[in-house]
Amino acid sequence: MTNVPRECSKRARLLAVAIVLVVSASRWAYGGGTVGLDDVLPLVAQQAQSLKTLSNVIERSGVSVDSVTCDAIRLGNHFGPLSGARVADYKCAIGKSMCVIEATTFVMLPKGKVIALAEFPALEPMPDKAYLLERLTKLNCR
Numbered sequence: 110m111t112n113v114p115r116e117c118s119k120r121a122r123l124l125a126v127a128i129v130l131v132v133s134a135s136r137w138a139y140g141g142g143t144v145g146l147d148d149v150l151p152l153v154a155q156q157a158q159s160l161k162t163l164s165n166v167i168e169r170s171g172v173s174v175d176s177v178t179c180d181a182i183r184l185g186n187h188f189g190p191l192s193g194a195r196v197a198d199y200k201c202a203i204g205k206s207m208c209v210i211e212a213t214t215f216v217m218l219p220k221g222k223v224i225a226l227a228e229f230p231a232l233e234p235m236p237d238k239a240y241l242l243e244r245l246t247k248l249n250c251r
Contacts, residue, residue, distance in 0.1 A: 142183030144195040147174050152243050159248040166250045170204025177203055189235040197243055208250040212243040
């Protein structure tokens with residue numbers, strides 16, 4: 110056994126605990142979740158060409174829209190009234206194709222002010238109500 114000073118050993122343990130807490134907190138912030146493709150279609154419809162591309166993939170696959178489930182990001186508890194909501198990126202397996210729907214997510218506050226999603230958890234006080242807004246940035250189907 111090495112001669113490590115007791116104080117150094119305490120610091121190492123505290124550092125290890127801090128690292129575990131940071132990693133755990135990041136997992137609580139965003140988790141996995143699912144959403145139906147039919148719920149994501151209004152987002153895709155923001156760009157006519159993206160909607161046409163997605164419609165072609167669905168048609169070629171022979172599956173119905175309501176049978177497709179997409180993986181999404183689930184907001185954690187520190188998002189207050191938005192916790193549990195699903196946000197982009199959406200990854201949708203449609204037949205043999207995989208479509209990734211990317212969007213920028215904003216939050217509309219009760220008095221109409223719009224902020225970036227990343228700013229929301231730091232608000233003091235946390236509003237009781239807020240609404241998500243997403244703007245399509247990219248659709249990629251392979």
